[in-house]
Amino acid sequence: MLSRTADNLYWLARYVERAEYLARILDTTLRLTALPLAYVGETNEWETAVATAGCANAFFAAHDEANEETVTEFLAFSQTNPSSIRNCFESARLNARSVRTALTIEMWDTINGAWLELKKWGNGPSSREEFARFLRWVLESSLRFDGSAYRTMLRNDAYWFSRLGVYMERADNTARILDVKYHLLLPPIEQVGGPLDYFQWSSILRSVSALTAYHWVYRENVKPWLVADLLMLKDEMPRSLANCYENLVQNLDRIAQAYGRQGPAQRQARAVRARLENSRIDEIFQTGLHEFIGDFIEDNNRLGTAVAQQYLM
């Protein structure tokens, strides 16, 4: 397969996944900012949203203040922010067009349809209801794309590269949320389990659609170390770091098997997975949650570079 084709498939999947993630961040932030300050604290949630999306520098270069108007515009509809939802769909479609023949009709229809639909939203919604509808639509488009890939693609390298894109992006996103919000998960200085922390913790879970999952896994009320455990180490949680790496290893192994050759990407993915497997959440808290997440983000970037060098260039 052409390296460019693999590259296009990988990035197509990443951009769709990123659009969904941004929609989740915006949705969570809207919920948090609707609560009285006493429940969520004095933090500016819109500023947190920008940080979680990983584009704080670009945002503050363009805006003085982070508020609902500026942040929703920047993260959802901006033409200038390369990682806005709009530009994610633009880039996804451009990648899809270049590899049209490597996609199934269903995948193409989803991407092309989403891109056409996006035009109708113009420069933004006129009301909160409309914006909520928009965010739901983004989630649905991403689900449809993921589902059509899963159900219609041949299980060959094209599929595996596309999956790599999904899990690389997902791991990065989950790690970013933890990176921005880690301080909320640290042992409390003031009161334990107060309303302030509860809503922050549940919002973290919600942003990775794990609130219900949490209760099924732990059958406990929301506790910070368990939130961290679920998002980092729990295999069965689809957006956890452990699950992402399980999938990355699997898909990289399939590629290696088909091509008859292992490489740095396979070794790097396995090393990260081993580290997640051998970690326990209480140890992580003892040695430093923030450091652990920081290391993970670096490792994850290293894997991205290894995949690109081994296959995409």
Add this chain to the structure above:
Amino acid sequence: MEPVSLPHRMWREDCYGQRDGSGPGFDMFDEMRGNGGAGAAVRPAYTALSDWLGEIKPDVLDFRRREAELLFRRIGITFAVHGDPEAQERLIPFDVIPRILSAPEWDILQRGLEQRVKAINAYIKDVYHRREILKAGIVPEDLVFQNPVFRPEMNGQKVPHDIYVHVAGIDIVRVDAETFYVLEDNARTPSGVSYMLENREIMLRLFPELFSRYRIAPVENYPDELLQTLKSVAPPTAAADPTVVLLTPGVYNSAYYEHSFLADKLGVELVEGRDLVAKDDVMYMRTTEGLKRVDVIYRRIDDDFLDPLVFRPDSALGVPGLMSAYQAGNVTLANAVGTGIADDKAVYSYMPQIVKFYLGEEPLLKNVPTWRCREAEHLSYVLDKIEELVVKEVHGSGGYGMLIGPKADKATIAAFRAKLKSDPKNFIAQPTLALSTCPTCVDEGIAPRHVDLRPFVLCGSDRVRIVPGGLTRVALKKGSLVVNSSQGGGTKDTWVLDS
């Protein structure tokens, strides 16, 4: 879209010309009715179609027309640019009434096309090697050497099996039952074959009952024939099963969808310049498994953009080092570099002599009589009779830069006269042809519209292959002779009947 009118109203007098010869279109040959006009007997190949048109209810036909358009958007266009601002102009209208050629008619065309393409290949080889035709004074030297598409890099260059033009699109028009003219040769990167294939697919889906009344030669094997042709011209150093790729300028090219369609059907990689790399005069593509050698490049990109080291240095579409690998004989380009010297409108007028010179045969397909304005006598004739003639720019294409004398106003004619006088070499003139018409669905009902035909000729080392049929283009505007899609032309499925 208005409903289709009833069959007895189909042949409208004004569409067909007056019987006294005064109206437009008298003497015009209709593919279905011959020269007789609305009342004439239906030609044998069209009998079953004519019956079917008489039987099918107008609303059913109308419904199928819409369905065809939907299908076309889905199969044809959705994989390209559906939704782009420019997509609308690329959705070329499709007419559901087929254009039919009988087996004997096709036989003449097929032999004529094969002969013509063989002569074209012999001519290009000669020009880049011994130049006998120039020495014999048959084709003037300046026509070759001052032509911007002449490539000195090709002088003395061997190409596998002496084949330069592997894929040719020869535009044919018809003026009466016996006479087909070649209107234009396309020897560089002719396009449109995806329409030939898709039109048939859509017709088969929509009108199975019509197909049950005919035995029609298939076209679906075209990609297979093309692949065999391309593999047959692989360089001698290539592996037993040579690797073929299709080189496209990329997603922004107007024919991109055809490129991706063909690559898909051929089962070869669709590459852009940046996917290829030259190393030690061998071409490779970058794959997920490392560099992979490429033997044959079916390029859909013009000479000018192939290699920035040799041609346009600003081209980002090509591959540095490609020409060097080509000249070393390690990769085959299809079509070869420099084939443009065989297909411009000035050399066109010499084609009958070119056929005779190389093959010693009379041309089976006629040329449209052509006045070369570069010759003083011809120029004065053209200036004299300009109101009756079609004047074309030698390097023009797509129906632009063209004067249709009988339809032009005085100011336009005066402007063209001035252009002709100042730069006569740049023009040729031809009589206004009465192009044949074919019944076509238009808003008023079913009416005759002018058509042409572009069959695709494949030239491999083993043999010449021509899939029976081609792309029929139709001028949808009443009375219009311009079939180019850029000027409101549509397409039709083309049927060649089994003998």
